[in-house]
Every structure is written in C-alpha cells, then in structure tokens.
Amino acid sequence: MTMWITVDTSVCCGHGRCAAAAPDIYRLDDNGYCGIESLELLSGQEDAARAGAASCPERAIRIADRRLGPDPAAAS
Amino acid sequence: MTVATRPDHVPPALVRDFDFHRDPQFRTDPFRAFERVRGDRIFWTPADGGYWVLTRSADIRAVLRDTELFSSDRVSISATPVWPRRMIPAELDPPEHGRYRRLLLPLFSPNAVAGMDSRIRHECVRLIDRFRANGSCELLTDLAEPLQNKVFLDIVGLPQDQADLFRKWKRGLMQAADRERRKAAGADLIAFFEEQLDARETAPQPTRRDVIAVLLESRVDERPLTRDEVLDTLILLFMAGLDTLVTVAGFSFRFLAEHPEHRRQLAASPALAPQAAEELLRVHSIASVSRTATRDTELCGVRIRRGDRILAATSLANRDPREFDAATEVRFDRPANRHIAYGAGPHRCIGSHLASRELAIILEEFHRRIPEYGLPDGYRVRTGGGALASIEAVPLVWRVA
Ligand code: HEM
Ligand code: SF4
Numbered sequence: 001m002t003m004w005i006t007v008d009t010s011v012c013c014g015h016g017r018c019a020a021a022a023p024d025i026y027r028l029d030d031n032g033y034c035g036i037e038s039l040e041l042l043s044g045q046e047d048a049a050r051a052g053a054a055s056c057p058e059r060a061i062r063i064a065d066r067r068l069g070p071d072p073a074a075a076s
Numbered sequence: 077m078t079v080a081t082r083p084d085h086v087p088p089a090l091v092r093d094f095d096f097h098r099d100p101q102f103r104t105d106p107f108r109a110f111e112r113v114r115g116d117r118i119f120w121t122p123a124d125g126g127y128w129v130l131t132r133s134a135d136i137r138a139v140l141r142d143t144e145l146f147s148s149d150r151v152s153i154s155a156t157p158v159w160p161r162r163m164i165p166a167e168l169d170p171p172e173h174g175r176y177r178r179l180l181l182p183l184f185s186p187n188a189v190a191g192m193d194s195r196i197r198h199e200c201v202r203l204i205d206r207f208r209a210n211g212s213c214e215l216l217t218d219l220a221e222p223l224q225n226k227v228f229l230d231i232v233g234l235p236q237d238q239a240d241l242f243r244k245w246k247r248g249l250m251q252a253a254d255r256e257r258r259k260a261a262g263a264d265l266i267a268f269f270e271e272q273l274d275a276r277e278t279a280p281q282p283t284r285r286d287v288i289a290v291l292l293e294s295r296v297d298e299r300p301l302t303r304d305e306v307l308d309t310l311i312l313l314f315m316a317g318l319d320t321l322v323t324v325a326g327f328s329f330r331f332l333a334e335h336p337e338h339r340r341q342l343a344a345s346p347a348l349a350p351q352a353a354e355e356l357l358r359v360h361s362i363a364s365v366s367r368t369a370t371r372d373t374e375l376c377g378v379r380i381r382r383g384d385r386i387l388a389a390t391s392l393a394n395r396d397p398r399e400f401d402a403a404t405e406v407r408f409d410r411p412a413n414r415h416i417a418y419g420a421g422p423h424r425c426i427g428s429h430l431a432s433r434e435l436a437i438i439l440e441e442f443h444r445r446i447p448e449y450g451l452p453d454g455y456r457v458r459t460g461g462g463a464l465a466s467i468e469a470v471p472l473v474w475r476v477a
Binding site for chain 2: 011014015016017019021028030032039051053054055056057058073
C-alpha cells in the first residue's frame with residue numbers, strides 16, 4: 001500500500017525538525033520551511049516519515065494511505 | 077513595579093501571587109520555580125500591571141499560533157520597555173510581520189547554518205584549547221560568550237574588534253536596574269549602529285551577504301527600509317541573538333556538572349550532541365514571551381478583555397506532563413522531542429538552527445577534550461527570572477594530567 005505525507009504549509013513555521021529526523025523525505029526550502037506539500041512515499045520510507053511527522057511541533061504533517069486535502073482540522 | 081488591582085472581569089478565585097521577575101525562587105532554578113503553578117490551567121497575577129499565565133503546552137501553542145486574537149505588540153511583560161518603538165520582526169503582527177521576517181530567514185536557514193559549521197567548530201576548539209591546560213574555566217566568559225559574539229558579529233556584519241564594547245552595552249541594556257544606565261547603554265549602541273550603517277552606505281560591500289547588507293538592499297512595500305526600521309531590526313537581533321544561546325549553554329553545563337551520568341553519556345558518544353542539545357534546550361527553556369488580546373474573547377474557559385496581557389512561558393510548555401513523558405527528567409534519547417524552547421507559530425525563532433548547532437558543537441567539542449569536570453566545591457550558581465531567564469557564572473574545574 002502506498003503512503004502519502006501531506007504538509008499543511010499554512011501551519012509550518014520552519015522548525016526544521018521534520019528534516020532533522022528524516023532529511024531524505026522532508027526537504028526544506030531556502031527559508032528553512034518544509035518545501036513539500038504532499039509526497040508519495042517509497043516503500044521502506046514509512047518509519048522515517050512517521051518519525052519526521054512526530055517531531056513537528058506544529059503538527060503540520062499528516063500521513064495517510066492517500067493524498068489528503070487541505071483540512072487542518074483533520075490533523076492529529 | 078506597578079501592582080494592578082483586579083479588574084472586574086477577573087474572578088477572585090483565579091488570582092495568584094506570582095511574579096517571575098522578582099520571586100527569589102527564580103534565583104536558583106527558574107525552571108523549577110515555574111513548576112509551582114502547574115496545578116492551575118490559567119490564572120491572573122497583579123504583578124507588573126496584571127497579566128494572565130497559561131501553564132499547558134497546548135494552550136500556550138494555541139495562543140502563539142493565533143496572531144489575530146493575540147498580538148505581539150509588546151513581547152515582554154515588563155512594564156518598562158527597553159526600546160521606544162516596536163522591534164522588528166518580533167513585535168509586528170501578520171501580514172506586516174512576514175514582510176520583514178522573510179528578509180532575514182535565508183541568512184539563518186538550516187542550509188546557511190550548515191555552511192558555518194566548520195568555522196564555528198574551529199573557533200570553539202580554539203577557545204577550549206586556550207583554557208584546557210589550566211584545569212578551570214568560566215563557561216560563559218571563556219567559551220560561550222566569545223564564541224557567540226564572533227558568530228553573531230559575522231552574520232550581522234559588524235566589526236569583530238568591538239566585542240568588548242558589545243558586552244558592556246549588553247549588560248547595561250539588559251541587566252542594569254536603573255533607567256539612566258539603560259538609556260545610556262541604549263544610546264551608545266544606537267550611535268554605534270548608526271556609524272556602521274553610514275559607513276556601509278557610503279562604501280557598499282557588494283560581495284557581503286550579511287544582515288546589514290540585506291537590510292540596506294531590501295525593499296518592503298516597494299520601498300527601501302527606513303533607517304528606523306533597520307535600527308528596530310538590529311536592536312531586536314541584539315536582544316534576541318546575543319545572550320540567549322550563552323544563557324542556555326550556561327544552564328546546560330551547570331546541569332552536566334551536577335549530573336555525572338549524563339556527562340558520561342556525552343563524553344562516551346559525542347555524536348549524541350545534537351539530540352542532547354535539544355533535550356537541554358527543552359528543560360532549560362529560558363524565554364517567556366507575552367501577547368496582548370486584540371478583542372474580548374474566551375481562553376481556557378475564562379473571559380479575557382481586549383488589552384489583557386498573557387504570558388506564554390516556554391518552560392511551562394516544555395515541562396508539561398501532558399506533553400512529555402517524565403517531563404522533568406533529562407533523556408538524551410527522547411524520541412520526537414517536540415519542545416517549543418524557540419517558540420511556536422509565525423514568530424518562532426529565526427536563530428534556532430544556528431543556536432541548536434552552536435550548542436551541539438560546544439557540547440561535542442568540550443566533552444571530547446574535557447570529559448570529567450565539576451563546579452568548584454560548595455559553589456552555588458546564581459540565576460534570574462524574567463522574559464529571558466539568566467545565569468551569572470558557571471565556573472568549571474577539572475584535573476589536568
Ligand atoms: C538558545 C537560544 C535561543 C532561544 C531559546 C530563542 C528563543 C526565541 C523565542 C522563544 C522566540 C519567539 C518570540 C515570540 O514568539 O514572541 C524567538 C524569536 C526570535 N529569535 Fe530567538 N532564540 C535563541 C537564539 C536566537 C539567535 C542566536 C538569534 C539570531 C542571531 C535569534 C533571533 C530571533 C529573532 C529574529 C526572533 C523574532 C522572530 C519573529 O518575530 O518572527 N534567536 N527566539
Ligand atoms: S517540523 Fe513542522 S513546522 Fe518544522 S519545518 Fe517541518 S513541517 Fe514545518
């Protein structure tokens with residue numbers, strides 16, 4: 001099953017903790033904010049992706065088995 | 077200090093005797109002193125004109141994130157402001173805030189900071205090598221302060237030979253009790269900034285990418301920054317960037333000197349330093365910022381009036397047991413350390429990547445060279461509360477072969 005990460009860019013504040021935990025998945029832009037909005041994970045990346053999501057102080061990252069829409073209320 | 081009388085909308089049951097500027101408990105351990113109020117979710121204190129205090133991570137983060145309801149117009153509770161205008165970008169609200177913050181971000185991004193690693197490390201090792209054979213040092217003045225001064229002056233684009241003067245102004249501006257001394261230090265500092273800006277304007281240095289270059293070249297709302305805006309930014313950087321890291325390093329080394337097991341973990345595996353730095357930042361969260369309600373509202377079930385002040389103490393957020401297992405324990409291997417020592421929401425610290433890396437470098441290089449050390453027998457480290465908790469001196473001693 002393919003997994004997707006979705007980053008709520010309106011909530012991301014550039015802590016960069018996601019990239020510190022999983023640099024291959026969460027690429028930061030020049031300002032240090034998470035540069036991706038959604039991304040389909042390669043198999044084997046799930047644990048790293050989860051570690052990255054769990055380290056985000058803003059709870060900006062969601063992981064699901066599909067591409068999620070921009071609904072921050074659904075964020076865990 | 078101005079003690080407020082309780083306004084009508086504040087229920088008497090929510091009034092507490094709390095003063096994080098003056099309570100003597102903050103003189104030995106500010107973070108533990110905050111824990112005294114953990115039992116209340118929200119309360120009101122008449123100190124410094126009166127303000128609300130939040131104690132839970134989720135509530136504090138919600139306030140820091142909601143810039144519409146909670147303005148940053150005065151970011152410190154203290155009734156005597158150190159600066160006559162709003163400091164940039166800390167005391168601006170969105171959308172204005174973002175226009176200025178954006179200018180600074182690329183200079184402090186994780187990538188930019190990674191590029192400074194070897195220079196910071198080199199200077200850190202040079203400073204350690206100067207005192208290593210003595211068997212003693214004072215961590216702040218022998219290591220953290222000179223290192224931070226150098227890194228800071230470099231990024232901002234100020235001459236290195238002024239570091240001593242800087243220290244004097246910093247003490248005067250941030251620590252002097254009497255108004256006149258603070259004013260004098262502020263005036264000296266501004267005169268110095270003005271001189272530097274004049275020099276850069278008459279002789280631009282197009283190859284330099286530092287804060288001054290960016291501020292002088294950038295445009296907001298399709299016009300260059302005014303001289304006041306440039307000064308309002310430099311003064312904020314001076315207040316936010318110079319002492320903060322030094323203080324956290326001081327608290328961290330006090331902790332390590334008193335906790336041999338943690339010290340040995342670091343000495344045994346210096347690669348642990350980045351994680352250890354984040355955990356030490358979590359338990360030593362020095363910043364307590366404030367917000368102002370922009371309209372009547374409700375917060376944690378309590379009525380808040382427009383203009384009410386609210387204290388968001390990052391230490392209370394970061395030791396909240398609802399948020400962290402064994403919240404007051406120091407665990408270098410804590411998985412997913414979602415601390416907010418650098419704040420949260422749109423104002424989250426711009427210098428965080430730099431500060432975290434510097435702290436990690438200091439921890440790593442120090443323990444590589446000096447694995448065993450302690451405070452001198454009987455020495456008691458003195459600390460202070462306030463918007464930025466402070467620490468006076470951290471003397472360390474070790475055996476030399
Ligand atoms: C361990 C050291 C540091 C800590 C704990 C810290 C903490 C904080 C906190 C809590 C805020 C948020 C303030 C608020 O929400 O009102 C902040 C903002 C800021 N910090 Fe830091 N800081 C540190 C180091 C630095 C350094 C080294 C610099 C720059 C050289 C810096 C520059 C800034 C700036 C410019 C802001 C304002 C950001 C904005 O308003 O958008 N900080 N810092
Ligand atoms: S950790 Fe969260 S807030 Fe920070 S950069 Fe990543 S997504 Fe953004």
